[in-house]
Amino acid sequence: MDGRLYRIQIDTNKCTGCRHCETACSLVHTEGKINYHRARIRIISLEDRFLPLMAGPYVPVTQECASKKLVTINGKTYDQCILCRASCPNKSIFKEPDSGIPLKCDFCAFRPEGPACIEFCTSGALNLIRIKE
Amino acid sequence: MFGWQGKALRINLSNGLVETELIAEELLENYLGGCMLARKIAELENISAKNNKLIMANGVLTGTGTPGAALCAIGAYVSSEFFCCPLWYHLGAELKFCGYDVVIIEGEAPVWSYLLVLDDEIKIIPAEEIKGLSPIETENFIRDGYSKWLGNEIRILSIGEDGENQSALAGLVSDGLLISHSGGLGSAFGEKRLKAIAVRGIQDFKLAHASKFVDIITKAIQNFRDNKDHIYEQMCNICKELNLPSVEKIYHDSEKRGCLGCPIACLQQKQDKFLPHFTTLFCFMDLLGLYRLEEILVIYNICFKKGIDPVALSIAARCVREIEKSFKIGDIEGIINLITDQDSLLHKGGARLAQEYNIEEFFKGLKKALNDHLGVIFGNLEEVNEKMHILDTLGVCPYILLGFPYEMVKEAFKTVTGKELDEESLKNRGLKWMEDYTVFR
Numbered sequence: 001m002d003g004r005l006y007r008i009q010i011d012t013n014k015c016t017g018c019r020h021c022e023t024a025c026s027l028v029h030t031e032g033k034i035n036y037h038r039a040r041i042r043i044i045s046l047e048d049r050f051l052p053l054m055a056g057p058y059v060p061v062t063q064e065c066a067s068k069k070l071v072t073i074n075g076k077t078y079d080q081c082i083l084c085r086a087s088c089p090n091k092s093i094f095k096e097p098d099s100g101i102p103l104k105c106d107f108c109a110f111r112p113e114g115p116a117c118i119e120f121c122t123s124g125a126l127n128l129i130r131i132k133e
Numbered sequence: 134m135f136g137w138q139g140k141a142l143r144i145n146l147s148n149g150l151v152e153t154e155l156i157a158e159e160l161l162e163n164y165l166g167g168c169m170l171a172r173k174i175a176e177l178e179n180i181s182a183k184n185n186k187l188i189m190a191n192g193v194l195t196g197t198g199t200p201g202a203a204l205c206a207i208g209a210y211v212s213s214e215f216f217c218c219p220l221w222y223h224l225g226a227e228l229k230f231c232g233y234d235v236v237i238i239e240g241e242a243p244v245w246s247y248l249l250v251l252d253d254e255i256k257i258i259p260a261e262e263i264k265g266l267s268p269i270e271t272e273n274f275i276r277d278g279y280s281k282w283l284g285n286e287i288r289i290l291s292i293g294e295d296g297e298n299q300s301a302l303a304g305l306v307s308d309g310l311l312i313s314h315s316g317g318l319g320s321a322f323g324e325k326r327l328k329a330i331a332v333r334g335i336q337d338f339k340l341a342h343a344s345k346f347v348d349i350i351t352k353a354i355q356n357f358r359d360n361k362d363h364i365y366e367q368m369c370n371i372c373k374e375l376n377l378p379s380v381e382k383i384y385h386d387s388e389k390r391g392c393l394g395c396p397i398a399c400l401q402q403k404q405d406k407f408l409p410h411f412t413t414l415f416c417f418m419d420l421l422g423l424y425r426l427e428e429i430l431v432i433y434n435i436c437f438k439k440g441i442d443p444v445a446l447s448i449a450a451r452c453v454r455e456i457e458k459s460f461k462i463g464d465i466e467g468i469i470n471l472i473t474d475q476d477s478l479l480h481k482g483g484a485r486l487a488q489e490y491n492i493e494e495f496f497k498g499l500k501k502a503l504n505d506h507l508g509v510i511f512g513n514l515e516e517v518n519e520k521m522h523i524l525d526t527l528g529v530c531p532y533i534l535l536g537f538p539y540e541m542v543k544e545a546f547k548t549v550t551g552k553e554l555d556e557e558s559l560k561n562r563g564l565k566w567m568e569d570y571t572v573f574r
Binding site for chain 2: 013016017018019020023024027028030031032033034035036037038044048049097098113119120122
């Protein structure tokens with residue numbers, strides 16, 4: 001990476017649910033092991049689409065989120081937890097299944113090629129965008 | 134050992150015994166995986182009608198991230214021989230992440246049950262209330278027992294009512310996807326009172342040369358991206374050549390879905406339901422004589438609800454037509470009546486009807502028509518047949534050849550296992566894939 005500010009843009013309309021991004025992430029972060037539970041990106045299956053998530057599993061309603069609601073968009077009902085994760089102050093984080101070590105996306109800063117998930121994604125669901133020089 | 138987990142899970146449904154066994158390294162290296170390994174294990178286990186066992190065998194590359202490597206073979210003794218077909222989607226890889234290359238299910242559960250392989254926890258769960266549920270209802274029943282997040286991660290293989298009734302047409306449904314060519318295997322589940330297998334694994338899987346593997350796959354994906362348009366054009370041409378005019382209408386506004394690690398993503402979904410695949414469309418149009426979109430979807434939805442393999446259904450229906458001339462091809466009411474009547478000839482399946490009514494030549498003709506349709510998809514079948522056998526042992530879907538070179542798969546094998554792929558010795562061990570795939574029941 002070149003020191004500029006990047007973001008991973010997610011287009012849920014394009015995600016085919018193939019989970020190649022999870023595989024790539026776990027491969028480059030775990031010294032040759034594949035285990036999507038060690039990936040920093042995970043695909044969750046919603047009713048009619050797949051959603052790549054980079055911010056851990058759901059926030060429990062009663063403990064951490066008092067405003068979680070169901071939202072209906074175009075006749076489909078979605079769990080609001082999915083929709084507002086990006087700005088949720090209490091959002092949980094993925095953890096290693098055995099050690100419990102938190103897993104956070106580091107944009108594969110150690111790879112000159114950039115994030116492995118984007119390199120493996122052929123559907124166009126994941127894109128690297130530069131937001132600041 | 135790289136490439137395999139080296140373990141088999143043996144479950145006895147009669148006495149509830151669950152054992153983990155080490156698989157001989159030599160067996161894995163010689164038979165690799167997929168249908169070839171499943172067939173060898175069936176031979177070693179002396180599988181017969183009286184001693185029927187369900188065998189699942191992952192491909193070597195399944196779950197590694199090699200494009201299209203998502204297949205897991207599943208087989209059982211059906212009618213008069215061991216029948217094996219590849220399972221698509223995500224379940225095979227999940228099994229590998231549970232730490233198993235092979236699963237052997239024997240015995241018969243005292244009541245209707247489902248098998249749960251959840252990390253280290255392996256249980257046979259009795260659930261009489263699961264009987265009579267459709268595959269999708271079964272999936273919901275199992276998932277509802279867990280938190281939303283965990284339920285989402287569980288992969289489920291299930292049967293419908295036809296599997297329970299041990300119909301020769303009964304197929305399998307994997308996470309909402311009807312597995313075509315699985316006709317007959319649903320009845321093996323039914324025989325064992327096994328409604329479903331639910332799997333979720335969190336174990337690591339090690340590669341021999343991970344960084345080289347990433348380089349090979351990255352390069353192949355880059356190349357795929359550059360030629361993507363050409364590949365979709367090629368798929369459209371295939372549909373034209375197969376004379377499937379409804380494809381465009383059926384797939385209009387649908388969304389592409391991929392099996393684990395598959396960039397081709399040839400599955401199509403609309404409003405959270407999978408749409409019929411090329412082969413199913415070909416069977417419904419060419420064999421059942423259904424050309425109207427609405428009719429195709431009606432029959433497909435019945436298949437989905439009852440857990441019927443559409444390919445087995447089409448072949449059997451054509452055989453019924455050959456026996457009973459009063460049944461007309463293209464008559465949707467007639468087809469529905471045959472499906473809903475559990476005692477109809479249709480539920481005996483094509484292979485048995487061919488034998489009983491001496492129409493074996495006609496049956497062979499149907500098999501040839503299906504083989505020819507695969508020839509249109511994959512090019513010269515004679516040339517690619519051998520490759521498809523090998524891809525099956527590796528757990529790689531043959532559709533990957535539409536967008537990736539065969540050489541890439543061989544290189545992936547080398548970096549995953551640290552060994553060279555010896556195609557010649559595989560041939561000598563009796564590769565068998567197409568024969569299995571086309572003995573429709």
